[in-house]
Amino acid sequence: MKNSKNKILVVGSGRLGASIAGKLSTNGNDVVIIDKNSNSFRKLSDEFGGYDVVGDATDLYVLEAEALIKDINEVIITTDSDNVNLFIAHICFYIYNVPHIYVRLNDIDKGILIEDTSIKPIYPFSLSFDDYMQKRSERDEK
Amino acid sequence: MKIVIANGRHEADFMIKKFKQDNHKLVVINSDLEFGKYISSSNHIPVLNGDTTKSYTLEDAGIHDADVLISLSSDDIENYVTCVTAKKIFNVKRTVSVVRNPKRVDLFKQLGIDSVICSTYLLGESIKYETLVESITKTLSLENDKIVITEIQIDQEFSIANKIIKNIDFPPRINISCIFRDPDVIIPNGNSEIKPGDKLIIVSTPDEQENITEFIKNKADNNEE
Numbered sequence: 342m343k344n345s346k347n348k349i350l351v352v353g354s355g356r357l358g359a360s361i362a363g364k365l366s367t368n369g370n371d372v373v374i375i376d377k378n379s380n381s382f383r384k385l386s387d388e389f390g391g392y393d394v395v396g397d398a399t400d401l402y403v404l405e406a407e408a409l410i411k412d413i414n415e416v417i418i419t420t421d422s423d424n425v426n427l428f429i430a431h432i433c434f435y436i437y438n439v440p441h442i443y444v445r446l447n448d449i450d451k452g453i454l455i456e457d458t459s460i461k462p463i464y465p466f467s468l469s470f471d472d473y474m475q476k477r478s479e480r481d482e483k
Numbered sequence: 484m485k486i487v488i489a490n491g492r493h494e495a496d497f498m499i500k501k502f503k504q505d506n507h508k509l510v511v512i513n514s515d516l517e518f519g520k521y522i523s524s525s526n527h528i529p530v531l532n533g534d535t536t537k538s539y540t541l542e543d544a545g546i547h548d549a550d551v552l553i554s555l556s557s558d559d560i561e562n563y564v565t566c567v568t569a570k571k572i573f574n575v576k577r578t579v580s581v582v583r584n585p586k587r588v589d590l591f592k593q594l595g596i597d598s599v600i601c602s603t604y605l606l607g608e609s610i611k612y613e614t615l616v617e618s619i620t621k622t623l624s625l626e627n628d629k630i631v632i633t634e635i636q637i638d639q640e641f642s643i644a645n646k647i648i649k650n651i652d653f654p655p656r657i658n659i660s661c662i663f664r665d666p667d668v669i670i671p672n673g674n675s676e677i678k679p680g681d682k683l684i685i686v687s688t689p690d691e692q693e694n695i696t697e698f699i700k701n702k703a704d705n706n707e708e
Contacts, residue, residue, distance in 0.1 A: 399560065401590060424536050424564045431567075431594055450538050454567055 347371065350413045350439075352398045352429055353420035357445065359384035361417055366391045375408050398429050401436070415441040423448050430460045484550040487575065489535040489565050490514055491555025494581075498553065499526050512544050514556075536564040538572050551577040559587055566596050631689050632660075635699050639679035642701045649673035657695050658686045 347370045351362040354376035362374040363386035372391030376382065379395045396403040398420075404410040416433050418426045423446050430444040434455075442460040446452060452462050486502055487510040488495050495513070502509055503526060511530045513519035523530040533540035535554065546552065552569045554562040559582045566578035577597045582588060585604040592599055637644050643651050648659070648671055662669040663682040669675060677683070687695055 400586070402586075422560075424560045427567075428560045428563050432590070435594055436590070448537070451536075451564075453538070454564075454571060 347415060348409075348413050349373070350375065350408055350410065350416040352376075352416065352418040352426075354381035354384060354393070355419060355421060356384060358417070358419035359386075359389075361419070362391060363389045373408050373413070375403070399425065399432070401432070404432070404437070410437050410439070413437075413439055415439070416443070418442070418444040423451055427451055427454055430455060430458075434458050434460055484508070485510065485548070487512070487544070487546045487549045487552040487569070489552060489554045489556070490561070491553075491581075492518055495555050496522050496525065499528065503528070510544050510546055510549065512540060536561055536568065538568055541565075541568060541573055546573050546575060549573070549575045551575070551579060553579045555581050557583060559583055559591075563591060563594070563596065567594075570595065629688065631687060631692050633683075633685045633687065633692055633696060635683050635685065635696060637677055637679055637681045637683065637699075640702050641679075641699060643677050643699060644679045646677055647673070648675050648677065651677075654691075654694055654698055656687065656691055657698075660684045660686050 349365055349370050349372050351358045351365075351372060351374040354362070354374050358374065358376070359381070362372050366372040367386075367388045367390075372389070373394060374382070374385070374389075374391060375394040375396055375398050377395070377397055382393045385393065394403070394407045396407055398404060398408065410433070416439050418429050418433075420426055420429075426444050426446060430442055433439040433442050440459075442458075443463055444455065444460055445463045445465065447465055449464050449466050452464070455462060485508045488498055488502075489512050491498075491513070492515075495511070499509060499511060499522060509528060511519075511522065511528060512533060512535050513522060513530055514532070514534055516532050519530040519532050522528070531540070531544045533543065535541065535556070546569060549569070552566065552575045554565040556562050556565070559580075562580040562582065566580050569575040570578050579598040579600065580591055580596045582591060582599055582601045583603075585601045585607065588599045588601050588604050639645075659671050661684040662671050662675065662677070663684065664678065664680070683699070685695060
């Protein structure tokens, strides 16, 4: 029996991961968040109603048995290491065929490694760059 | 061959010495500045210092179209990203990664790394094989050790597997009394075929036993006719 609710996995409970998990959870999604360190879950808001899993998301056993990766249809990967993020994104795509994968990459050069997949990159660099350019052009308009 | 050695410590040093002897073209990159200097001076070879998971490092090192890249970092995921980058961006033909975590051997292969080496995994496999070899031979002695009965299970790698008994050049004084092929028991003659998985029951003197088991366990490649 398939639950109609969107099942989402957030990897890494830093500021970004915890905020995304909190938001998606209050919007009524089934959210699982995983982090190596249980202290990281303190960043989760009180409204978060999903599951938190302490574990290593590069371990297939943890992904399958605890994060229930096979039922997940969206994953957001936000650990502080690009290499780890890339590795987990590849696992989600090539091994588990997760339909929607988002990965944070600080180094835009690494984007080429997900080029021929459906994995979507999130680049803090591009966001900051665009934000600066936007604000700068607003200043000039005044 | 053009060989890239990425990271690693004494194992990198060892490989560089070996490959250099064989006159391969070597590209060496190490993220540890001090150790890189050591490798460089002890092998009289340039060593680039840098992060091998960054494509500009690999670009600077000139790894394009290398025949093989060997990634020896103690960080498994660093090795993974190095290999994937080398393959995808720099057209390296073959990537080899070491891993610390034995559970990642199969995973890395599934994700496209050509060879994955894990010392713990190899140790496990070798122990498994050792115990297999032990269990292959069971012995029963009769008449105060004047007769021994040996039971050997035929592995498909053995040279006598899939052969007709009369075509096998057995050592003298061997007597295959019985072949146990689940669920059948076969009393063999010259035309019987020996199949992988068969258990041979062999009667011999204790002196012959070692020769016979050695002959039967002989692997296919060194005993072709």
